Amino acid sequence: MDELNRKSVEEFKSSKKTPVIAVLENIRSAYNVGSVFRTADAFLLQAIYITGYTCTPPHKEIKKTALGAEGTVEWKHFANATEAIKLLKENGFTVYAIEQAMNSQQLQTLQIKNNEKIAVIFGNEVTGVEQDTILQCDGCIEIPQQGMKHSLNIATAAGIVLWEIVRKIMYNG
Secondary structure (H helix, E strand, O other), X not given: OHHHOOOOHHHXXXXXXXXXXXXXXXXXXXXXXXXXXXXXXXXXXXXXXXXXXXXXXOOHHHHHHXXXXXXXXXXXXXXXXXXXXXXXXXXXXXXXXXXXXXXXXXXXXXXXXXXXXXXXXXXXXXXXXXXXXXXXXXXXXXXXOOOOOOOOOHHHHHHHHHHHHHHHHHHOO
């Protein structure tokens, strides 16, 4: 394990975070929530905002897929996405819904300005990001897909989107 150069909990908590917040809106599966925690830990995200009926730690299914990340990643629960978006915008975040929508931009074309803080909202596994939430966002980002289904599990989508944003921030594009 030493060879993997893993941070201790204390080192993780004191590390400089990537200015990215993942927002989970009405996610049904606690396993998906745990997976996002694990991804957020891997990329040193600033936080996860949990909204609506999305379950929160401590929860046995979150614990099973998060593998301890629920104890390292900062998180906060909001009654709804509107409350989370209000706080994000007050703190200077650009807020995107991850959704296939009119005028959405393809993930690979997303431009991130120097020192820009980004929040991305992932919606319900069946219904996606709520329309009222989309209307409050600065835009929508879509993952390009060529297959028949044109949908991804939220944990998979979060991994793709969060890595692409972190990669652009860390490596300037």
